[in-house]
Structure formats: structure tokens, C-alpha cells
Amino acid sequence: MKIPRFSRKTLCVPYAVFLLFFVIIPMLIILFYAFTDKEMHPSFSNFIRFFSDPTKLSTIVYSLVIALITTVACLVIAYPVAYILARSTLKKKFVILMLFVLPMWINFVLRVNAIRELFNLLTSLNGMEWLAGANYFKTVFGMVYDFLPFMILPLYTTMLKIDNSLYEASADLGGNAFTTFTRITVPLSMPGIMSGVTMVFLPSMTNYVVSDMLGNAKVTIIGKFIYEYFGTDWHMGSMVALVLLIVVFVSTWLSGGFKSEENVRGTNL
Amino acid sequence: MKRHPVLVKCLKAAFVGLVLLLLYTPILLLAIYSFDETDLIGRFEGFSLRHYAALFSNRKVLGMIGNTFLLAFVAAALSTVLGTAGAIGMFYSKKRIKGAVHAVSQIPVINAEIVTALALCITFVAVGIGKSYFTLVIGHMVICTPFVVLSVIPKLKQMDNSLYEAALDLGASPFKALMSVVVISGFMLAVTLSLDDYIVTVYTRPSGFETISTYVYNATTKGNAHTAETLSSFWALTTIIFVVILLFVIISNLTGRKKEAKQ
Numbered sequence: 415m416k417i418p419r420f421s422r423k424t425l426c427v428p429y430a431v432f433l434l435f436f437v438i439i440p441m442l443i444i445l446f447y448a449f450t451d452k453e454m455h456p457s458f459s460n461f462i463r464f465f466s467d468p469t470k471l472s473t474i475v476y477s478l479v480i481a482l483i484t485t486v487a488c489l490v491i492a493y494p495v496a497y498i499l500a501r502s503t504l505k506k507k508f509v510i511l512m513l514f515v516l517p518m519w520i521n522f523v524l525r526v527n528a529i530r531e532l533f534n535l536l537t538s539l540n541g542m543e544w545l546a547g548a549n550y551f552k553t554v555f556g557m558v559y560d561f562l563p564f565m566i567l568p569l570y571t572t573m574l575k576i577d578n579s580l581y582e583a584s585a586d587l588g589g590n591a592f593t594t595f596t597r598i599t600v601p602l603s604m605p606g607i608m609s610g611v612t613m614v615f616l617p618s619m620t621n622y623v624v625s626d627m628l629g630n631a632k633v634t635i636i637g638k639f640i641y642e643y644f645g646t647d648w649h650m651g652s653m654v655a656l657v658l659l660i661v662v663f664v665s666t667w668l669s670g671g672f673k674s675e676e677n678v679r680g681t682n683l
Numbered sequence: 684m685k686r687h688p689v690l691v692k693c694l695k696a697a698f699v700g701l702v703l704l705l706l707y708t709p710i711l712l713l714a715i716y717s718f719d720e721t722d723l724i725g726r727f728e729g730f731s732l733r734h735y736a737a738l739f740s741n742r743k744v745l746g747m748i749g750n751t752f753l754l755a756f757v758a759a760a761l762s763t764v765l766g767t768a769g770a771i772g773m774f775y776s777k778k779r780i781k782g783a784v785h786a787v788s789q790i791p792v793i794n795a796e797i798v799t800a801l802a803l804c805i806t807f808v809a810v811g812i813g814k815s816y817f818t819l820v821i822g823h824m825v826i827c828t829p830f831v832v833l834s835v836i837p838k839l840k841q842m843d844n845s846l847y848e849a850a851l852d853l854g855a856s857p858f859k860a861l862m863s864v865v866v867i868s869g870f871m872l873a874v875t876l877s878l879d880d881y882i883v884t885v886y887t888r889p890s891g892f893e894t895i896s897t898y899v900y901n902a903t904t905k906g907n908a909h910t911a912e913t914l915s916s917f918w919a920l921t922t923i924i925f926v927v928i929l930l931f932v933i934i935s936n937l938t939g940r941k942k943e944a945k946q
Contacts, residue, residue, distance in 0.1 A: 426772025426784060429765055429828070433787045436825050440802030441790070443809055495702055498695045510699065512932055517706055519928045521751075522879045523896040524921045527903055528709035531918070535712070535724045562706070612793065620795040623881050623896075626904050637797045637882075644886070648805055655798045666793050 444659070447652035460653035470639070477619050477635040480550065484557040484618040485611055488565040491558070492610065496569035497599065500576075511570060518563045526627045529556050533628065549629040556628040557618045564617075565610040572606030573599070612665060620658065710925055717918035738916040738923075747893040748920070751878060754894065758823035759873035763866055765824065766831030766873075773832070774839045788829045799825060800886035807887070814889045822887030826880060827873035834869045895920070 451457040464470060495514070499507050517525060533552055537545040545552070576599065584594040618624075620637030636658060643651030716724045720731040738744060769788075773781045791799050803825060807818050881896035888897070899917055 422775040423772055423780075425768040426776055426780070429769025429772065429788075429832070430784055432765060432769075432824070432828070433784065436803065436806075436821060437787055437790050440799075440806040443806050444798070444802045447805060491702055495699055498699055502695075509936075510703075512936075513703055514706065516928060516932060517710060519875055520710065520921065520924050521895050521899075523881055523899045524917065524924065525709070527899055527917055528713050528921060530903060531724050532709040532712055538725060559706070559709075562702075616793075616795055620797050621882070622797075623900060627900065631904065637795065640797050640801055644801065644804075651801055652805065655801050658795050658798050662794055662798075 441659070444652045444655050447649050448656040450649060452647075452649060460650050463650065464653050464657070473634050473639065474636060476633075480554060480557070480625075480633070480635060481615050481619040483554050484561065485615045487554070487558045488562055488614045489607070489611065492562060492565035492569055493607075496566050496573055496603075496606075500570055500573035511566075514566050515563050522560065523623060523627075525560060526556055526624055529559055530627055549632040552628040553625045553633045556624045557621075560624060561614040561617060564613040568609040568613070569603060569606040572603045572609075576602045615665070616662060619661075710921065713918040714922040714925065717915075717922045722912065722915045734912075734915050734919040735923075737912050738919045741913065741916060743893075744898070744913065744916060744920075747895060747898045750892060751894040751896075754819065754823065755874045755877035758820050758827055758877045759870050761820065762824050762827035762831050762873045763870040766828040766869060767835050767866055769828070770832045770835035770839060774836065788832055790829075791825050792829045792833070796826065796880075796882045800883045803883070804886040814887060816889060816892075818887045819884065819889065819892065822883040823877045823880065826883055827876050830872050830876060831869035834872055835865050838865045838868075 448460055449456060449458065451459055499511055502510075504510070529552075533545060536542050580598050580602075581594060584598055589597065619635060622635055622638040622641060625633040625635050625638065636654065639654045640651050640658075643654065712724065716727070717734050718730055718732070719726075720728040720733060769784070773784050776784070800822065803818075803822050807814065812818060879896070880894075881900060884894055884897055888894075893901075902913060902917070
């Protein structure tokens with residue numbers, strides 16, 4: 415008797431159905447809500463209201479600036495760390511990398527709370543009273559702290575792939591350290607930079623947990639907008655979500671498509 | 684050009700050390716003061732396990748810890764099954780189908796979590812499904828499963844196709860062995876993602892359901908903590924989680940090395 419082997423392809427069906435119901439349809443519903451008014455009639459009023467409100471536009475600019483500073487700060491800190499670790503000849507460098515990833519596994523909100531307590535302590539010290547009002551500084555600091563591993567990991571994995579002989583070739587051909595860095599290290603680690611930048615930029619524009627807990631509720635970012643419309647005006651909330659969605663797709667498309675995301679979050683450690 | 688190798692090495696080590704110090708200062712600060720008598724950080728009055736006692740005697744806090752871990756376990760288990768099956772199915776599907784499923788699967792990965800959360804929430808309401816444990820688990824599965832898929836696919840590529848056939852013929856034990864490795868890493872990833880989540884939880888949970896994330900957020904921003912005692916019991920919680928993770932990493936490193944040595 416022959417037992418029919420079921421096709422492995424069919425294993426895909428449940429996941430495809432799941433994606434259809436809980437990813438594609440929700441996105442379409444967002445699109446629908448964004449362009450309807452409260453009576454469910456088609457309308458552009460949300461669109462017009464969104465782009466004609468000066469406080470909203472200024473919040474978006476603030477939010478972009480915060481995200482930009484956070485991303486640059488993460489890159490400036492993470493790049494040397496990843497470079498040093500990737501080029502290190504230490505046998506135990508994997509352990510040091512783990513030390514950078516480890517805090518990421520503590521609950522996110524508890525981690526932000528830890529920084530909050532640190533700032534509370536620092537504020538109580540003499541000469542540090544200015545920290546009490548430095549809401550933007552504290553928010554950015556918290557974001558850099560929280561998102562740093564997302565930058566280090568993809569950078570490290572791409573740098574590890576750079577062949578050592580390339581560095582030797584550069585040196586043999588008379589390239590100094592600076593030339594080697596700009597002509598070899600930076601171009602070849604570009605995929606890692608792109609992947610890290612997208613993984614840091616987006617959450618720092620939308621993750622309002624950090625700005626709420628560290629910014630004394632004085633710092634509003636785009637993500638908080640959606641929360642504020644939650645339950646009161648879903649149509650407007652959907653419009654903001656749609657704008658964010660477009661930003662995400664454009665930036666992913668610009669940075670070279672959907673790839674090497676598996677390097678983040680420590681998937682391949 | 685003359686360089687000083689020792690000096691460069693020291694500078695490198697100092698930089699890496701400094702960043703690590705920055706990363707661990709807040710956590711170590713909480714760890715130290717979690718053993719202090721007072722509810723104030725900055726003055727150490729004497730050793731005490733008061734905060735740990737407070738943590739383990741507060742039923743609300745214990746409840747939300749239990750909720751968090753149970754939810755993570757359920758969501759991760761379902762995500763692992765769905766994601767592993769999906770990845771295998773995709774791997775053997777035609778290029779067009781594979782590409783389409785993969786592209787849609789990437790949406791929750793690159794999308795802002797709040798957009799995913801809002802979209803799900805509006806969908807549930809529009810369809811008339813009330814918020815329940817079911818919607819919460821679905822929400823967590825949406826953010827976890829694509830990562831499971833991403834972690835399984837590279838391992839499938841490493842696995843030889845004929846191996847699968849052979850394994851099936853021989854009673855599937857090597858296949859099982861390979862799968863267990865694949866499944867464990869995907870499952871662990873899903874657990875960490877679910878444990879960490881705040882935003883999707885807020886938008887899909889039934890009323891009154893609290894996880895560590897939502898509880899701590901509310902306690903610190905809205906002053907729902909009632910007492911300084913609750914706030915300082917979070918120090919104890921952070922310390923316990925940190926120690927557990929540390930032990931987990933050390934143990935898995937040691938056992939990993941043993942396996943390598945055997946081979």
C-alpha cells in the first residue's frame with residue numbers, strides 16, 4: 415500500500431491565511447478609515463486636517479529630529495564597537511558581543527524604568543538640577559540606550575563578513591588607515607548600516623513609552639498621536655497610521671528593500 | 684607612520700568598556716538598591732530583602748507577572764508552529780507564491796508596532812470581535828510569527844533537500860533532530876518579543892488584563908502605583924529577570940561548548 419506523502423507546500427496555507435486576515439485586511443481597513451469621515455462617507459477631511467494643523471506638523475518635525483539625533487548617536491557609538499569587536503582577534507569576543515545583547519532581553523519597560531530611576535538619582539545631586547527640565551535630552555538618551563543593540567548587531571554581522579585579505583591588500587597597495595576605512599570598511603558595511611538605521615529610526619519616531627516615561631509627558635512623538643486618537647477618532651488615527659506606513663515603505667524601499675532583517679534582534683546568535 | 688599598538692589596543696578596550704558601563708549602570712543601580720531598606724535610590728541604609736518580600740506578597744504584581752509569562756508561552760508556541768510550518772511551505776513553494784508570502788510576512792517586521800496594533804484593533808472592532816484573550820494572543824502572534832519565519836528560513840537553506848526525503852524513509856529521526864534546533868531558536872525569539880511588548884498588548888488586550896509592560900508603564904507615568912513600595916518592588920523584579928537571563932546565557936554557552944567538544 416502506498417501512503418501518499420502530503421505536499422510540503424500545503425504547510426504554507428495556514429500562515430498565508432493568517433497573514434491575509436491579520437495583516438492584509440487590517441492594512442486595508444486602515445486605508446478605508448483614513449479616507450472616510452465619522453458617518454463612513456468617503457472624505458479627504460482627515461487628510462486636510464492632518465496637513466493643515468500647525469501643532470501637528472511641528473510635532474512631526476520634532477519627532478523626526480528626535481529620531482534623527484537618536485539614530486546618529488546610536489550609529490556613532492555602535493559603529494566603533496562593532497568594528498572593534500568584528501576585527502578583534504580575541505577568542506572570547508563572542509562573550510563581549512553577548513554582553514551588548516543581554517540587556518535587550520530584560521523587559522523593555524523595566525529597562526526604561528531603570529533609566530528613569532538613574533535620572534531621578536542624578537537630578538537629586540548638587541549641580542544636576544537642570545536635568546529635571548531636560549525632557550528632550552532624557553528622551554533621546556533613553557532611546558539611544560534602548561535601541562543601541564539593534565544597531566550593533568547588524569553592523570557586527572556585516573563587518574564580520576568582510577574578508578581580512580581586503581584590509582591586507584589595501585595596506586599592501588599603500589592605503590593608510592583612513593583610506594582603508596573609507597574605501598573598504600564603510601562601503602562593505604553599508605547593508606548593516608542601512609539595516610541598523612531602519613531598526614532604530616522607526617521606533618524612535620513611534621515608541622512613545624520612552625518619551626512618556628522619561629520626558630515628563632512633555633515630549634510628544636508621532637506614535638503618541640495615534641494613541642491620543644485611539645477610541646476618540648479612529649479615522650484621524652488611521653490617517654496618521656497611514657502616513658507612518660508610507661514613510662516606512664518609502665524608507666525601506668530607499669534603503670534597498672526587505673533584506674538582512676534577520677540579523678537584528680539576535681536571531682542568528 | 685608609526686603607530687603604538689599597545690596604546691591603540693588600550694583605547695579600543697576603553698571605548699568598548701565605557702559603552703558597556705553605560706549599558707549596565709542603570710541595571711546595576713537598581714540591582715544594588717533592590718537590597719536596600721529604603722524606597723530611595725542614592726542612600727544605602729542597610730541590607731534588606733524588603734523589596735523582594737513586597738514583590739512576592741503583592742498579588743496584583745504576581746498576577747501580572749504570571750499573565751506576562753503565560754501569554755508569552757502561548758503566543759510563542761502557536762507562533763512557532765505556524766511560522767515553522769509556513770517557512771517550510773514557503774521554502775518548497777513556487778517562486779511567485781514564496782515571494783508574495785515573504786513580502787506580506789515582512790510587513791509586521793518593518794512596520795511601526797503602533798500601526799500594526801491600531802490596524803488590528805480597528806479590524807477586531809469593525810468585524811465585531813470583542814477584545815479578549817483570543818485577540819491578545821492573535822496580536823502577539825502577528826508580531827512574533829514573522830520573526831520565527833525569518834529565523835527558520837536560513838536553517839532550511841542549510842539543510843539538504845535529500846536529507847528530508849531520507850529522514851522520512853528512515854523514520855524521521857535526523858529530521859526531528861534538526862527541527863528541534865530550528866524550533867527552539869524560533870520559539871525563544873518569539874518568547875522574548877512577546878515578553879517585551881507593550882504597544883500591541885495595549886491595543887488588543889481585554890480590559891483589566893495587565894502584563895509587566897503595561898503595569899510598570901501605568902505605575903510610573905500615571906501614578907497608579909499607589910505606594911513607593913510598588914515602585915521599589917520593580918527594582919527587585921528587574922534584578923531577578925536580569926539574573927535569570929544571565930544564568931540562562933551562561934548555561935547555554937557552557938552546554939553549547941560541551942556539544943562542540945563532543946563533536
